Amino acid sequence: MHIFNSLSRLLVLTGAALSPLAYAVTPAEQLAGYTAQAGAPAQPARGQQLFTTKHGKEWSCASCHGTLPTVDGKHASTGKVIAPLAPAFNPKAFTDPAKTEKWFRRNCNDVMGRVCTADEKADVLAWLLTLKR
């Protein structure tokens, strides 16, 4: 019991010391988070399907990010260049959970007219992680 208390105290202190780094996570860690929320394993094929089809509105995810987001995408109305979404081709992708959530919120609203569920997010991220050089 005493050892456990010391250990947890150590972990808390370590966590506090490292807290600025707590916001930089890996895409794999974010996927683990979404999968845990979903309560089921992610399915990359389903993710690809979701990404590349329209859902009753004008755009699909691919409309801006491309059907294979291993290269720059292009905003569907402004033409602005968008960095690749697949983590293997863009070291910044999916490393900031707040940023990830912000873009899911906005873009799922644009594409689907609603929020994406945890398993949809997991599926998409799982698919993006299968895209390697």
Added chain:
Amino acid sequence: MSRSTFAPFTRLALTCVLAVTAITSAQADSKRISVPLLPKYQQECAACHIAFVPGMLPAASWTRMMGSLDKHYGTDASLDEASVREISGWLKVHAGTYKRVREEPPQDRITKSAWFERKHRKLDAPVWRLASVKSAANCAACHTGADKGQFDDDSGLKFPAGLDERYRRNWSD
């Protein structure tokens, strides 16, 4: 005091005034239209389009826009409240400082401002529809210095890909 002793002093003063005027007007003519950008503005408001120059819209337009980010020209650009407050505050300070800004343009669009339409009056619809341009909001298609607030003819103005020859002469003022 006699006129002859005054005159050299006056000449010197006049020269100094002219020199200072020349220097400051040269700085005013420096090609950058925009103030340095708030980092949060650059981060949050330049992912889908260039960071538009705050001075190019009046404060009322910016306020309206920041209050309706979930319906931002056809997309959801919503942001957390703290960021909205910070960016709105900064925009308000720097709004309307571009010399030609007067009224709130239709739909609060810079590209529908009278001055913008006048500046681009020689460009026909086909130019805006080019795949390399797509929309008037895509300043960087021709203005390669747009993300640095540089829009004049000497700051990297280029022909967009696919531009027909006959439009080329419209690229100089």
